Amino acid sequence: MKEIIQAAIEAGKEIMAIYETDFEVEYKEDESPLTIADQRSHEVIKQSLEENYPDIPILSEEGRHLTYEERKQWKEFWLVDPIDGTKEFIKKNGEFTVNIALIRDGKPVKGVVYAPALDDLYVAEEGKGAYKVSSVLSNTRKDYSLNAESLPLEKPNSHxxxxxxxxxxxxxxxxxxxxxxxxxxxxxxxxxxxxxxxxxxxxxxxxxxxxxxxxxxxxxxxxxxxxxxxxxxxxxxxxxxxxxxxxxxxxxxxxxxxxxxxxx
Missing domain, CATH: 3.40.190.80 (D-Maltodextrin-Binding Protein; domain 2)
Structure with a gap:
């Protein structure tokens, strides 16, 4: 998971560099917003995944969308949203994320969600549980398991x-x-x-x-x-x-x- 986590964090750094400026907003054909941060995040993640996992295809919101005929034989692939919550990014309320998932046989078996403005990281792997790491960038050793908290953190209230x-x-x-x-x-x-x-x-x-x-x-x-x-x-x-x-x-x-x- 280290390479996936690091890809999300590096993408988050690129996003925050733009977040703190007066960036421009474009609109796609479906009228959804797009910023240069979406594009830079996509490139960082794409480069990392292609270097570390050259045999696993990538489906990214900001990448080339293959037809179903081209991708229906995929047994596993990376599913990426370079910025989920672009509207929140534009509003500058901090509630946007970088999403990277490994899909196998139609099911997500690994997932990384990083909220760069909040500096919160969520990580999951099938059979190994889910974890939250707070204050990610203050962890200079990059061993995120040291302060990872197992999820869920809170018990439900029946009332x-x-x-x-x-x-x-x-x-x-x-x-x-x-x-x-x-x-x-x-x-x-x-x-x-x-x-x-x-x-x-x-x-x-x-x-x-x-x-x-x-x-x-x-x-x-x-x-x-x-x-x-x-x-x-x-x-x-x-x-x-x-x-x-x-x-x-x-x-x-x-x-x-x-x-x-x-x-x-």
Whole structure:
């Protein structure tokens, strides 16, 4: 995992160098924002992964998007979002992340989420658990396992339901989900967060539910899903008992619900 972690951190450094300036914002065909930070982060990660894992293909939000015919035979690949939460980056609220996941047979088996403005790192590997490392850049030895905390950090409260929702995307369906919880629990608390930090909050135990009843792309969720599942949680397709899968013909995710394993 060291090479993946270091790639995310180096990308984070590039992002922060731009974050602290008056950068320009462009818009892609789908009207989503793009900055030079997205592009530089992509290049740093791409170079590192190609050097260390030359036989594993890369699917990045800011890279060339291959057709399904070209990628359907992939048994494993890197799934990358150079900046998840570009809107949060533009707002300068700190709630954006670098996401790198290894997908194997449609399932995320390794994940790294780094929030450079917060200097928080989340790491997961199937069968080995999920961990959080705070104040990453102050760790000069680069042995992040020394101050890694095993996830979840907090135990659930059977009387209180904590729901994390997007700062930028609160749909009517999400509001209805929260209202339904109010009939089941003594108290419902809503937490706002941006980017894949919402999934990380579920993994930490700071949130019990993350309903996402609005569009996301595969690169938005792969790394975060790896962290939730390695911490003992679930990321299920809404209304089904099946997990989100990857390298679909259509890279848009279905609606989903992330929750701790003791919640359904």
């Amino acid at each position: 209180v339901a904590k729901v994390v929702a997007s700062r930028s995307h609160m749909s009517d369906e999400t509001k209805a989900f929260i209202e339904d919880l109010e009939d089941k629990y003594e108290k419902v608390e809503t937490i706002s967060a941006g980017s894949s930090l919402k999934l990380c909050l579920v993994a930490e135990g700071k949130a019990d539910f993350y309903p996402r009843y609005a569009p996301t792309m595969e690169w938005d969720t792969g790394a975060g899903q790896a962290i939730v599942e390695a911490s003992g949680g679930k990321v299920k397709v809404s209304g089904e008992n099946t997990s989100l899968t990857y390298n679909k013909k259509n890279l848009i995710n279905p609606w989903f619900l992330a929750c701790k394993s003791n919640f359904e």
